[in-house]
Every structure is written in structure tokens, then in C-alpha cells.
Amino acid sequence: MTKIEGGCLCGKVRYRTDAEPITTAVCHCRNCQKQSGSALSVVVAFPAGSLDASGDSLTAYQDIGESGGAVLRYFCNQCGSPLITRAEFSPEVEFIKAGTLDDPSWLKPDAAYWGEREHEWLKGAPSWPIFPRNPES
Template sequence: MDNWKLPWEGGCLCGGIRFRISAPPLLTMACHCTGCQKLSASAYSLTMAVPSNGFTVTRGEPVVGGMHGPHRQLYCPHCKNWMFTQPHGLDFFVNVRATMLDEHHWYVPFVEVFTSEKLPWATTAAAHSFATQPDLEGYAPLIEAFAREGARPV
């Protein structure tokens, strides 16, 4: 676990919301779905699945925004940054937007999902690609592979 150089700090653009990550991510991902394209105003969103017990909001009170559906996207109420998502029924992890980390230059997506919806020119360095996304059981071998092979902070 030392090679992760934890804990990590992060926050929104205005600094009103701050958080700490104290557990290694389970997986890093790029999502090409049209929902993420619209929410991020980009070709894809970059996230990392962090164990819930290793994620703490240390300042501020995020608010629900985005699609207001079963997967709650949480934002800074002031600067409106999309910071993380809490997927309904999957309480064991928080999907943190990678660029919200203070130090995120080491980040590389290990998996990309919804490539069936990607913009034709959008490419990532992900080692594993899926037209939609694997079923829940399909993530177990990806998490194991990421623990061995995923990018680490330098």
C-alpha cells in the first residue's frame, strides 16, 4: 500500500468542498456515455472507484445535482463542480472525479466503458475497453488486475 502515497487531498474549483482519500482506488475509468459527456462538457469523464471507508469530505456540504436519479452526482453548491458520484445500491465505493485530486497527473484510466457512445476521435490509454460495461461480476477480475498493474502516483 505504500506505493500509493496516501492520503490524497482534493477539492472543487473554489475550494468550498474538500475531501481526503485514505484507501487505494479499486479501479480507474473513463466513461464515454452521452450522460457523462453532457455532465462533464467533455468527450468522457475520468473517475476512480474509491472504497467508501477510504473517502471523507473534510470541508463543505456537497449537493445532489446532475441527473437526480439513482446514481447521485454530488457537486459544490457554489462553483458547481461535479465532484463524485454515489451509485445506488453500490455503497461500498464512491466514484471520485479524478481531476478533483490536488495531484492527479499520475492518473491513467485502466478501463473505458460505453465506447459504443464515444466520439469517434476520443481515445484513452485504457488497457480494457467495453462497448457498454461489464456486469458487476465482470468487475472483479478488472479490480484484481488494476491492483497489480494500475498507474500509481510518482
């Protein structure tokens, strides 16, 4: 696989790695919902220490996860994008928020975490129309 790169919405924070991703997962925990402002977060795990992140606006929020352990959530303090997560429960890996990848085309989540917090409307196969982009107004 080629080098993996990504960054925040405003572009002030960038990251890259030569490491192979270990796994891709969706996380339904309430804290990921809160931080992402969405129903879930999509995360890719890499070996701890393999991500090279740069940018003065990279800021860490010290969170306590639903499991009770410390979670460092890195975000850009200019545009608010969540970028990197390091969690006490899994010191051997660090996660990127998959939406910040420059090229997300290869993503294929193989697990869901915190399924008990999954939004009801997400459960089962979606039955609503799926628009390739925005619906026509």
C-alpha cells in the first residue's frame, strides 16, 4: 500500500504514515458520537507511534471513555476536525478518524464497536433512497 495521508478540514493539520492499517472499524460509543457530531465515527488503527502529525493547531482533549479509561482525542483548534485518538484501553495502537483521509476509497470497516449505543435508525439494512450526492431541491 502507498503512503497514507490525511488532514483536517482547514488543512493546518496534516498526518502521514508508512505503516499498514491494522483494522478499520466504526465506533458507536456516545463519546465518538459527541466528538464527531454524528451517529458514529469511522476509525482506522495503526501501530502506536507510526503516525506523523504536524500543525500548530493540533490540540488534545483529554477524554474519559465510556469504558472508564483515558482517551486523548486530537483535533484541529482552527476548524474543529477530529483527527487522531489514543486510548488507554489499546496502548498498542492509535486511531485516525477515517473521514480525514485524503483518499478514503479503500476503507472497508470490518467491525463495529459499542454496538449497544448504535442509533436505532442505523440498525438493519437501510431502506431509504440513497443519493449519490445531495438530493435535488
